[in-house]
Amino acid sequence: MLITDLNELTNLCTLEEKRQQNTLSLIASENYMPQDICCSVNILSNKYAEGYPGKRYYAGCSIIDEIESCAIKACQKLFQVEYANVQLHSGSQANQAAFLAVLKPGDRIMGLNFAAGGHLTHGHSKNFSGIFFQAQYYTVDPTTEQIDYNQLEDAVKLHRPKLLIAGASAYPRSIDFAAFAAIAQRHNAVLLADIAHIAGLVATKQHASPVEHADIITGTTHKTLRGPRGGFILAKEAWAKKIDQAVMPGIQGGPHMHTIAQKAACFLEAHTQGFVSYQEQVIQNARALARELQSQGFTLVSDGTDTHLLIIKTEPLGLTGREAEERLEKIGITASRSSIPFDKASPLVTSGLRLGTAAITTRGMQAEHMREIAECIYLALCQDNPTVAKERITQLARAFPIPERYL
16 A cells, blocks of 8 residues: 555554554553653654763753653662663664673574574574574473473583573563573673563562673563563663663664653653552463463463463464464454474464463453453354454453553
8 A cells, every 4th residue: 555645644543543442462562652651752853862861972962861861760760770771772672782792793692492482682593693693592391391490501501602691582481580690600601681571570579580680681661561662771880881882882873862751751650559550460360361261271381371471372273373363363352473382383383372461451451351351262263253252352342442541
């Protein structure tokens, strides 16, 4: 479709808003950002502000400096860290900057195997992390489908990575950052904790924090933190100068100041009791959804979840992850296909389906509503009955519209 004027573009945005209202997002990396604290900051996108507070390459940045300093201080207080950089455009760029601060091209890194839940930026061969660095992997125990820290240490001892990555994109269980740190220290590796998915859980103490254990921490603001699309880096003060230089001029130029102001609002809101209660409900909903799906006969990776996400194994259903994703979209549920441990299918096809509860919790859903969602998923994937499932999901979406604050 060729867009020829602004009205057509506006119409498309309106259609997307309607789509989001009329469907349920179970994509684990999606959420709704509060709009009432963000609309006034668009004026900041007019300003170039390369550099850092007090050290800009452009004039007219005195107010900009205060805004970024506010974001930094709010982030430091939220996570109780010595240093924070809030300029990163995304989580992937946060990892890229962390690598640049620590490594030289050709150095060895080790992250969680992609099929077991690792992220592209943890060493995938098609990603910068696998192109410029020697990537090795640890994986999960084939029986429990959880990280076995003895096996992890064996892998670290064998491959001797300079950088060890603790974190994941599709791993439903808690991560023992203290165990990672002990292994990294024994084998002289720098420890990077990637909390892109669990940042909101960490900030509200629903998941153990890596701050006391990791050398560097990367994260995103748009998943469980429920903020704007963007990334951040936390670290011990000893790494501050190298990380600042890695971000700018290393990989980025002018920061997106409108997004940094939104990040400041996000970090400040995350200090509130209301946000803590929200995170508690996110986990309650994920656990309830896992139980309800299992009661319907679904098999889950690692037999459940400790976090905001869970993964259905689709092969027992006679479906690929991609087919399951497509079936759910037809009934009004958006989810994402996912590889599962030791998956034989390609990453474009997969044998799993990843579900998350952050977005539906923002819409006000409680644990008791997870049964309805699980039953609709069963109708779509096991009974191939999309008509009834779609009607029920439409009713649920109407009963829990996206709150006005998030539109």
